[in-house]
Amino acid sequence: MARWQFAVTTVYHFIFVPLTIGLAPLVAIMQTAWVRTGNERWLRLTKFFGKLFLINFAMGVVTGIVQEFQFGMNWSEYSRFVGDVFGAPLAIEALAAFFVESTFLGLWIFGWDRLNKKVHLACIWAVAVAVNLSAFFILAANSWMQHPVGARFNPETGRAEMESLWAILANNTLWAAFPHAVAAAFLTAGTFVAGIAAWWMVRLVRSGDETKVALARDVYRPAVVLGTVTMLVAGVGVGLSGDFQGKLMFEQQPGKMASAEALCEGTEGASFSILTIGDLSNSCEGVRHILEVPGLASYLGTGSFSGEESYLPGVYDVQAEYTERYGETNAADDPVSYTPNLALTYWSFRLMIGFAAGSAALALLALWFTRGGRVTGNPWFARVGIWAIPTPFLASSFGWIFTETGRQPWVVAPNPTGIDQVRLLTERGVSTVVSPGMVLASMIVFTVLYGVLAVVWVRLMHRYAVEGAPDTVRDESPEAQADDDADRPLSFAY
Amino acid sequence: MDLAIFWFALIAVLWTGYLVLEGFDFGVGMLLSILPRGRDPEHRDKERRVLINTIGPVWDGNEVWLITAGGATFAAFPEWYATLFSGFYVPLLLILVALIVRGVAFEYRGKISDESWRRRCDVAIQVGSWVPAVLWGVAFANLVRGVELDAGHQYVGGLWALLSPFALLGGLVTTVLFLLHGAIFVALKTSGDIRERAVRLAHVLSWVAVVVAGGWAVWAQVAYSAPWTWAAVVVAAGALAGVVVTTRRSAEGRAFGLSAVVLIAAVVLIFGSMYPDVMPGLDGGESLTIGEAASTPYTLGVMTVVAVILTPLVVAYQAWTYWVFRRRLSVRDIPAPAGLTWKKIKDAAF
Numbered sequence: 001m002a003r004w005q006f007a008v009t010t011v012y013h014f015i016f017v018p019l020t021i022g023l024a025p026l027v028a029i030m031q032t033a034w035v036r037t038g039n040e041r042w043l044r045l046t047k048f049f050g051k052l053f054l055i056n057f058a059m060g061v062v063t064g065i066v067q068e069f070q071f072g073m074n075w076s077e078y079s080r081f082v083g084d085v086f087g088a089p090l091a092i093e094a095l096a097a098f099f100v101e102s103t104f105l106g107l108w109i110f111g112w113d114r115l116n117k118k119v120h121l122a123c124i125w126a127v128a129v130a131v132n133l134s135a136f137f138i139l140a141a142n143s144w145m146q147h148p149v150g151a152r153f154n155p156e157t158g159r160a161e162m163e164s165l166w167a168i169l170a171n172n173t174l175w176a177a178f179p180h181a182v183a184a185a186f187l188t189a190g191t192f193v194a195g196i197a198a199w200w201m202v203r204l205v206r207s208g209d210e211t212k213v214a215l216a217r218d219v220y221r222p223a224v225v226l227g228t229v230t231m232l233v234a235g236v237g238v239g240l241s242g243d244f245q246g247k248l249m250f251e252q253q254p255g256k257m258a259s260a261e262a263l264c265e266g267t268e269g270a271s272f273s274i275l276t277i278g279d280l281s282n283s284c285e286g287v288r289h290i291l292e293v294p295g296l297a298s299y300l301g302t303g304s305f306s307g308e309e310s311y312l313p314g315v316y317d318v319q320a321e322y323t324e325r326y327g328e329t330n331a332a333d334d335p336v337s338y339t340p341n342l343a344l345t346y347w348s349f350r351l352m353i354g355f356a357a358g359s360a361a362l363a364l365l366a367l368w369f370t371r372g373g374r375v376t377g378n379p380w381f382a383r384v385g386i387w388a389i390p391t392p393f394l395a396s397s398f399g400w401i402f403t404e405t406g407r408q409p410w411v412v413a414p415n416p417t418g419i420d421q422v423r424l425l426t427e428r429g430v431s432t433v434v435s436p437g438m439v440l441a442s443m444i445v446f447t448v449l450y451g452v453l454a455v456v457w458v459r460l461m462h463r464y465a466v467e468g469a470p471d472t473v474r475d476e477s478p479e480a481q482a483d484d485d486a487d488r489p490l491s492f493a494y
Numbered sequence: 495m496d497l498a499i500f501w502f503a504l505i506a507v508l509w510t511g512y513l514v515l516e517g518f519d520f521g522v523g524m525l526l527s528i529l530p531r532g533r534d535p536e537h538r539d540k541e542r543r544v545l546i547n548t549i550g551p552v553w554d555g556n557e558v559w560l561i562t563a564g565g566a567t568f569a570a571f572p573e574w575y576a577t578l579f580s581g582f583y584v585p586l587l588l589i590l591v592a593l594i595v596r597g598v599a600f601e602y603r604g605k606i607s608d609e610s611w612r613r614r615c616d617v618a619i620q621v622g623s624w625v626p627a628v629l630w631g632v633a634f635a636n637l638v639r640g641v642e643l644d645a646g647h648q649y650v651g652g653l654w655a656l657l658s659p660f661a662l663l664g665g666l667v668t669t670v671l672f673l674l675h676g677a678i679f680v681a682l683k684t685s686g687d688i689r690e691r692a693v694r695l696a697h698v699l700s701w702v703a704v705v706v707a708g709g710w711a712v713w714a715q716v717a718y719s720a721p722w723t724w725a726a727v728v729v730a731a732g733a734l735a736g737v738v739v740t741t742r743r744s745a746e747g748r749a750f751g752l753s754a755v756v757l758i759a760a761v762v763l764i765f766g767s768m769y770p771d772v773m774p775g776l777d778g779g780e781s782l783t784i785g786e787a788a789s790t791p792y793t794l795g796v797m798t799v800v801a802v803i804l805t806p807l808v809v810a811y812q813a814w815t816y817w818v819f820r821r822r823l824s825v826r827d828i829p830a831p832a833g834l835t836w837k838k839i840k841d842a843a844f
Contacts, residue, residue: 058601061554062594068564069586072579076648083572084789088797091565095804098558103812106551114818159572162793431580433648442587449591453598460605463834489829493547494604 002074002430005443007404009066011397012450016060016457018396021135021182022189023053024128026230028121035121040473041219048469049193049223054109055460059453061102066446068094074439078411078429082144085151085162089141089169097134101127113491117477135185136178143174145412146403147252153421160412160422173252176245177403183237184356184399186230188392191359194227194366196465198385205377216375219469224370228363235360242353243300250301253413255318255338256406259345261297262289266313269306272296274350315339326414330425340408348402355395362388497798498788501570502772504801506765508566512559513630513668513761514675514754519553521676522546523596523623524669526616529680529691539612540825541688546600546619547828548683551819553600555812557593569797573647573787574772581641581649585629585656596622607833627672628665632656635664635710638718638767640774640781647773647782655776660713667710671760674699674737675753682746685822689746696749697741704734707756714767718774723766730759 027050034042068090071079079086104126111120144151150167151160162168197220204216250257257263263270271292295305297312304310313321322338330336362384369376407413414423476491522545530541549556568575579586599618603611639660642651677696681689711727733755740749768774775781788794 054601055605058598062597065557065561065593065597066590068561069579069590071568072564072575073583073586074580076576076580079568079572079576083568083575084793087565087567087569087572087575087789088793091562091569091797092800094558094562094565095800095808098561099555099804099808099812102558103552103555103808103815106554107815107818110551110819161790162796165796431576433580433650434583438583442583445587445591449594453594456598456602460602463838464605467834467838490547490823490827491829493543493828494550494600 001436001439001443002434003426005074005439005446006070007401008443008450009063009070009446010404011400012454013060013063013067014396014400015393015454016056016063017135018181018185018188018393019056019192020053020060021131021185022187022230022234023049023056023192024124024131025186026189026193026226027053028124028128029226031121031124035117041222043473043475044219044469045223047473051464052192052196052461055457055464057105059457062453063450073442074431074434075411075429076431076433078424080159081424081429082160082412085144085148085160085168086141088162088165089137089144093134093137093141097130097137100130101134104130110490110492113476113478113481113488115477117475117479120477132182135181136174139177139181140169140171140174143171143177144168146177146407147171147173147248148412148415148418148422151419151422153419155421173248176241176248179237180241180245180399183234183241184392184396186234187238187356187359188396190227190230190234190363191388191392192227194224194231194363195385195389197221197223197227198366199382199465200468201375202377202379202382202385205375206379213375217373221370221373221375224366228366228370231360231363232367235356235363238356238360246300247303250312252416253407254313254416255315255322255340256345257301258313258315258318259340259342259406260349260402261312262342262346263297263312263314264316266311266317268298268308268311269295270297270301270310270312272300315342325420326423330427336409336425338409340406345402345406348398348405352395352398352402355391355398359388359391359395497791497794498570498784500798501566501788501794502765502769502784505563505566505570506761507805508559508563509765510758510761512556512563514757515552515556515559516626517672517675517757518679519549519556519676520623520627520672521674522549522680523619523676524627524673525676525680525692525695526620526623529677529688529695531691535609537825540828542616543604543828544684544688544823544825545680546603547823548680550600552812552815554597555815557597566797566801570789570794571772571784571787572789573782577643577647577649577773577782577787581651582633582636582656584653585633589626589629592622592625594622604831605833606836607831608836611836624669627669631665631668632661634668634764635661635714637773638664638714638764640718640776640779642776643773643780643782645780647780647786649773651776660710660717663706663710663713667707667760670699670703670706671753671757674703675750675757678737678741678746678749678753681741681744682750683822684824686824688824689822693741693744693746697738700734700738700741703756704738707734707760711760711763714763719763719767720769723763726759726762726766730756730763733759 027046030042030046030049033039034046104123107115108120108123108127111123115123148160149171150162150164152163154161201216201220201224204212204220246257261270262273271289271294273289274291274293295310298310299305301312302310319338328335366385369378369381409425409427410423411426411429412422412424414420526542526545529545530538532538532541564575567578595618599615599622603615636656639658641649642655644650674696677692677699681692681696684692708731711730715723715727733752736752737749737756740752769784771781771783772787773782
């Protein structure tokens with residue numbers, strides 16, 4: 001139950017997070033373009049996407065508050081075990097990033113007519129840097145759970161203790177996960193900007209009205225190009241960092257790699273299956289791979305397609321090895337399965353790759369349609385643009401589902417080259433004083449509340465996207481307002 | 495000095511920042527239906543927006559003090575974090591839900607121009623302000639009074655044990671203090687009609703606070719505290735007396751400073767009563783001490799470096815924010831509603 005609750009609240013939080021992380025820098029770039037060139041098109045785009053950014057940011061904030069306390073509420077045993085190590089990145093995240101983003105976002109929202117133009121621009125850049133910084137620190141915490149480094153085990157207290165903060169921040173798992181997550185966030189935001197702008201461009205071009213076509217060319221086409229270029233760069237980044245991460249995973253968490261491939265027996269030159277039928281519910285019996293790329297799985301894991309060095313261990317090998325190393329039974333004398341849920345890891349891995357690759361491929365298409373200053377009125381271009389928007393969100397969600405469920409049954413996975421005692425089974429991490437009824441109640445409360453908020457969020461995002469960029473924009477900065485009378489209403493008020 | 499004790503004090507400082515800053519946020523939220531007056535609904539809505547916008551640019555940054563206090567407790571006192579939040583499960587759940595609906599309501603209230611939408615958001619803001627204002631007081635009063643822990647430092651008292659008369663009175667104290675703090679803040683940040691009403695209300699509330707908070711502080715001091723925290727009680731009493739005087743004279747700046755001093759003294763009293771435990775046991779039972787709850791010296795050392803560098807910066811740029819938005823607000827400053835209508839939202843079609 002606690003697992004479900006954590007999964008629901010985290011996946012929900014992570015719907016909003018990538019858009020925030022990616023969109024903040026894009027809005028900052030748009031505003032920079034306006035401040036530097038004075039071209040009003042960029043101010044209109046800044047205001048347009050800025051509004052959508054804020055609608056999204058609010059949801060990211062409120063869903064994030066829950067996460068900060070959920071460790072203690074539902075996972076108190078885990079918190080006791082890892083607190084000495086895990087708490088530090090969390091506290092640093094709050095001090096170094098949350099304060100900056102919340103304070104400077106307030107300045108940005110309300111400061112259009114209060115702050116010097118350059119200072120106001122600096123505020124959104126501070127937000128953009130801080131949201132990425134917070135991603136770094138929270139991923140540092142998560143990467144430590146996947147691959148604990150810089151810690152020792154104190155047998156007297158039975159806890160993990162921090163030995164070196166630098167080792168935790170230099171964790172190679174972190175340096176693979178951070179670029180991957182940030183690139184995915186940029187892919188999300190790039191697709192979001194390009195998709196909405198594409199829909200607007202097509203709509204205006206199809207109206208046939210001269211001024212509207214000019215508007216499409218002048219305002220929305222640059223946004224499409226900005227979005228698609230971001231998508232392409234991010235798509236390449238996602239691929240490269242993902243490949244690097246796969247190779248690390250092979251060394252550090254062979255169980256996850258094996259279950260990602262639904263690979264039962266260890267093999268050389270293992271194939272990457274694209275389609276598998278059969279019952280994957282945690283047993284290898286009945287797994288049938290029907291569409292395969294030979295050697296690719298081995299390449300993803302080891303860097304070679306065939307031969308001895310391409311050997312990938314299967315879930316049987318991992319189970320045998322872990323049983324020998326960490327015991328057959330848990331504290332309650334029940335046998336432990338060291339195999340994650342095969343169906344979940346297998347499919348989430350494929351869906352992640354599929355959705356991300358699809359969205360990056362669309363970017364190429366979009367660039368072709370808008371080459372050399374062209375605008376298009378092709379209705380399919382708009383449709384594809386809109387349908388592309390959710391795909392990176394799905395890819396991100398599936399990526400996280402894969403990463404997190406592939407780590408099971410561990411909440412702190414043992415590091416094969418680290419200290420064996422720094423490990424914790426998920427079942428040992430839950431709070432012992434919290435009754436299942438209470439967790440169920442809070443689970444229902446959060447699910448219902450989040451459901452209602454999601455409906456509001458979708459409607460607002462949708463409607464404000466359809467509303468489009470403002471027709472008139474005004475430079476409200478104090479230096480542009482010669483008649484600085486104090487009676488003017490605020491440029492923005494809740 | 496022992497680093498664990500330093501961190502105990504630092505967490506008290508973070509809570510002080512939270513209670514002083516969110517204290518008036520909660521107060522403003524609770525006053526949303528109380529302060530605005532008049533028969534004209536449009537005017538009333540403008541007055542509500544004046545209230546909301548006094549904290550508009552800063553409420554989010556203020557709330558981060560809570561997140562940081564939580565994160566710092568996790569880093570410096572994992573045992574405390576684990577015991578406290580798994581033990582106070584239901585109150586914390588209610589607080590989290592309240593903070594969620596409140597935050598969303600602030601941001602989304604003006605996005606849709608519709609009377610019933612605004613009314614719902616106002617309800618969310620008020621519920622989201624009343625609930626934490628009461629429950630933080632209940633939670634802290636329980637930490638002063640002591641809770642039932644077992645030998646493994648797990649909280650075993652159950653939910654109803656948290657609702658003793660002393661704890662409930664504590665909830666009333668925070669509510670009154672936040673209402674007072676909020677009313678003074680509104681008086682300080684607005685001009686015209688609404689400012690006068692806020693000052694008058696603050697003066698009435700300051701007398702209520704003298705009775706309620708004074709009674710609780712003396713009870714806490716006599717029953718649960720060390721002799722030296724009498725100093726905090728005396729300072730709080732003096733500052734509260736100052737609030738009574740300054741609100742009668744409409745000296746909002748000084749009144750605000752003094753009501754902040756009341757909250758600071760309250761935190762000193764609370765943490766002083768807990769010391770040397772982070773969770774005292776009920777009736778001398780098992781306690782969780784600072785030493786038992788603390789992280790290793792290495793972690794505390796690293797965190798000290800981080801905190802010593804970053805906390806002054808945070809204070810500096812947050813202070814600058816208050817300076818940027820120092821201007822008083824009145825109904826004339828509030829622009830026309832800029833949100834979309836429900837009809838438009840329903841008609842939206844891609």
